[in-house]
Structures are given as C-alpha cells and as structure tokens.
Amino acid sequence: MSGIDLTTRIGSLELRNPLMAASGCFGYGVEYADAVDLTTIGAVVSKGLFLKERSGHPPQRIVETPSGMLNAIGLQGIGVHRYIKEKLPELRRLGATNVINICGSTLDEYVELARILSDAEGVHALEINISCPNIKEGGITFGCSLHGTFDVVSAIKKVTHLPVIPKLTPNVTDVASIAKSAEDAGADAVSLVNTFLAMAIDVETRRPKLSNIVGGLSGPAIRPIAVRMVYECRRAIKIPIIGMGGIANATDVLEFMIAGATAVQVGTANFVDPFIWSKLLDGMRDYLTRHSIARIADLVGTVDTSTREKQWISS
Amino acid sequence: MPVDVEARVIRNTRLSSDYNVIELAAPEIADATAPGQFVMVKPGRGGDPLLRRPFSVFEVVREHGRVTGITLLSKRVGITTSMLFDAVEGDTISCLGPLGKPFELVDPPAEAWMVAGGVGLAPFATLAEALVARGTKTTLFYGARSGKELFYLDWFASRGIELKLATEDGTHGDKGRITVPLERELQRAGSAEVMVYACGPEPMLEAVAHVAEKYGRPSQVSVERVMGCGMGGCYSCVIPVKDSGGGQHYVRSCIGGPVFKGADLVWD
Helix, strand or coil: CCCCECCEEECCEEECCCEEECCCCCCCCHHHCCCCCHHHCCEEECCCECCCCECCCCCCCEEEECCEEEECCCCCECHHHHHHHHHHHHHHHCCCCEEEEECCCCHHHHHHHHHHHHCCCCCCEEEEECCCCCCCCCCHHHHCCHHHHHHHHHHHHHHCCCCEEEECCCCCCCHHHHHHHHHHCCCCCEEECCCEEEECEECCCCEECCCCCEEEEECHHHHHHHHHHHHHHHHHCCCCEEEECCCCCHHHHHHHHHHCCCEEEECHHHHHCCCHHHHHHHHHHHHHHHCCCCEHHHHCCCCCCCCCCCCCCCC | CCEEEEEEEEEEEECCCCEEEEEEECHHHHHHCCCCCEEEEEECCCCCCCCCEEEECCEEEEECCEEEEEEEEEECCCHHHHHHHHCCCCCEEEEEEEECECCCCCCCCCEEEEEEEHHHHCCHHHHHHHHHHCCCCEEEEEEECCHHHCCCHHHHHCCCCEEEEEECCCCCCEECCCHHHHHHHHHHCCCCCEEEEEECCHHHHHHHHHHHHHCCCCEEEECCCCCCCCCCCCCCCEEEEECCCCCEEEEECCCCCEEEEHHHECCC
C-alpha cells in the first residue's frame, strides 16, 4: 500500500491527496488542529470570507432532515483582514494547504478580495463562492448566469497568480453550461456542488424551522444528484473538477472521482466524525491496492458507460 | 484534545417514562472531563439521526478507584434521546469529547449555588463533586414539573449538598419556578459571597441570571443550542453575546461555551 501515489494536481497547485475540507464545514481550520493533523488533508478550504465581518443569520441556523441537514448560517465571518492577521499565521505554522473561499456582493469586492489574498503568505488557491443559497449578496446572482460566472472569473484571473476555483451552485437548469462558462473565463478548476436550496416547516407551529425560512441541503441525501452533476460537467469541460455533496466514506470519495472529480471536498460528514480523514485515506489506499492502481489520478473519470443507455443526457 | 470512543453501554437506568441515565464505557473521556463539559453522541450508524447531539457529562464513574466511564442524563424528546432511552447493555454509542469550556470553580469562603431546571440537572453532579472536594459550601436549587421528576436527591444529599426544591405542581418543595426559592435565599444571604451556576431551559437561565444580577451575584449559565458538530466547525449553535461597545455578536456555544457568564448574554 505504501507505493500508492495520492498526489493531486489542481492547476498549478499540488495537493498531498485529493481530500479537502469543505468551506463552512471546518471553521477556519484552526478549530480542528487539536484533533486532526492538517498536513494530512489535501487542503483546508476556509469559511467564506467577505471584505468585512458579518454577523450571519439569527438562530435557528440548522435543521436535520433525512440523511441530511439544512443550513442557513448566513456567512457569519471575521472578514479577510482579521483572517489574514488572526488565522493565517497559525495555519502556516500547522502546515495546512489553504484554499480561501471568497464572497462578494459586487464584482469589485471579489477583485479586491483576490488582490488582498494574493499578497498574503500561505494562501494557495482561491475558491470563488458564487453559489451560497442563503444570502442575496453572496454571489449567487453571478453563479446563476453564464455571463455572471464568466465576468467574475475573468475579472479575478486578471489580478491574481493563484489558482481560481469558482464554486458552483446546483440550483440552476444546467450546471455543465455554467462550468463551461467558468472554463472559458480561465478558471483553473471548478468545485461543485454547493447546497441545494430547501425548506423545512414545523407543522405544529406552521413556522419554517430555519430563521432564514430557506436553507441549503447537504449530506448523503444529495450525493447521487451531486455525482450526476460532476459526471455532466466532466463531459463538458477539461479543467479539474472538485466534487462534493454528501461524501461520508471512502466509497463515496471513489464514486465522485470515477464520475470525473480530480479532488473532493468533505463537509457534513466532518461534523459527524472529525477524525474521518484518516479513515477515508485508508479506504482509498485499500481500494487502489485491490484494483492495482498505482496513482489515484488514473482513477479520475474512468466511469464505464459503454454498456449503458445514455440518451437522457445532453451533448 | 477530544477523542471519539465507540462506548459500550454498561447499564441503562430508566428513572421515569421519559428520563434515563445511561452509563457508557468511555474512560478516556471520563478522565479528561471537567465539570460543565459535554460530549457529542451518536447512537446508531445510519443517516437517521445523521448528526450527533450534545449531552453534558452527568457523572464520572469510578470503580475500585479507577475511572471507567461516564453517565448521561437524558430526557426522551426526539430520535437520539429515544434511542438512548431504549439502548440496552452491550450496545455501542459513539461518543466524542470532552468538549467545550467548563465551569469556573469557586473556593471558600465563596458558596456555590447550583440552579437546575429539569434535565438541566445534568452538569451539576460533576460540578458538585469538584466543589465539595475544594471544601466549597454547595447548594442545589432544583426545579421540575412535579416531584416525580426530581431525581438523584439522595445522591446530592449524601455528598453534603443542601437541597432547595420547587415543582410547578407543588408536589415537592416550593410551588412554582425554581427562582422562587432562589430569590428568597438571595434575600437572606446578606453579604455572603455566592457564585450562581445554572442549567435548564433558556427562559429559566434568563430569569436566574437576572435574579443573580439583581442581588449583585455573578452567575455562570450552561446553554443548549441546536448544535451541528460541537467542534466550532459549523457555526450553528451561536448565541448572542454583548459587545463592549453596546452591540452584540454571535458566539459559538460549543467552543465559546456552553458555559457563559450570565451577565454577558443577550437574551432573545
């Protein structure tokens, strides 16, 4: 098992392995440093950062649903300046590979964030949040249109040397066309999917369970839809895909990679088991050994549809 | 550093039709737990429930001088608490902890007044033991709906804890809320130095914090919010805390709490 190569390339960024902690599911990373050696995770994606601090939505912010959860946190956060001052030095010391998730309400804010972070030591890539379903100004308006996606990615590409990874929403008619638009704008990779806009109501009180009324659905419940979207995007674009949506074990990681994801992110499952990372890596190595695959990169996009009907899918 | 233990159920004692005390073989957690800390619990491996639920460590169990496990005091209200109620000896329950900020202890001549509402008794067994070990005079104010829902009275009494009880139906102690005896005793306390500790429903915590403040006593309250991870990862369990500038900001109750100074919280 020791000879297996898990290294993963996302544009100019080389990761130790394809596992990334998903944005908003791992705090700023430092919260987990007592429990997890951050150097064993391919990358830590920060909680979404705006230029300024944000207080987020009032509680109740989450509700559990069958095999999943809704969240409407509302991007509570310390803002980019405090992040660079208070969190980044510790993350550098811990040896983490840091992907910073940035959110803006205007194109200028995204560009400003990209500029600031490009000058900060210890930032390895930018994930562009154009997909948060919970706040109006979280870039969802960019992420829901081809032009918006193109404009924000190309504007950020002009001001940074860092890999640029727009994070896409599944709440669109055709996520593959959005992915193509991101690729055309020069994105180094895309990550997908963010959460599915959803709702839960307390029938006794007839009130929405979340203070924000609606929230984003994550967890194993969404995994098959996310896998299908990764598969569709793999056929539409050449740049790497970072797949996510309900990954809870090594089999799920492998499913996303076979569907076409070069790397994956784990979110909700980390809430359940903060020690999941070593278990995922063990399971992946075990699989690769059993299948005599020396490099995990060789597994990416190897889904065999030759014996299956596939008229349902476009392109 | 928290650990995740697949803890075997040693015994499960039903105290009533909906309260139980479940003993779990988790010596690593028991050893490291300070009064007021909690564990994130997941019975069953599937997706229902998907997330863990927070529970205060109720007792640290010792046998022959060795720490062997913890107990949880649970009230059956949802799926996880139902599974804890129904669990039998030999089942395993995933238990992550210890987590959160513990209570700050006080030493004589200060007295400790613990105020519990219902299942809010949970953090006070370990707190009482720690206070008694320091020689701190400790009183338990304990309120419930009825006398049948007041548990572990002998446990506390045998450790020299003075009991002040209240029930909403008047079947035991004062009739009404636990703030009735609390306020009466504060009126009688003169200049005695008292730290008020509270755990229970949030309206009770608010009332206790206000009564303590009214009589010039500090309070520490243990809150329970809807929690996702217990580690500071998800930002779901936030509670509003006062700013120095007069505003407020949300603090994660899992790592900023669950114990807060009563005077610091903004009540909804």
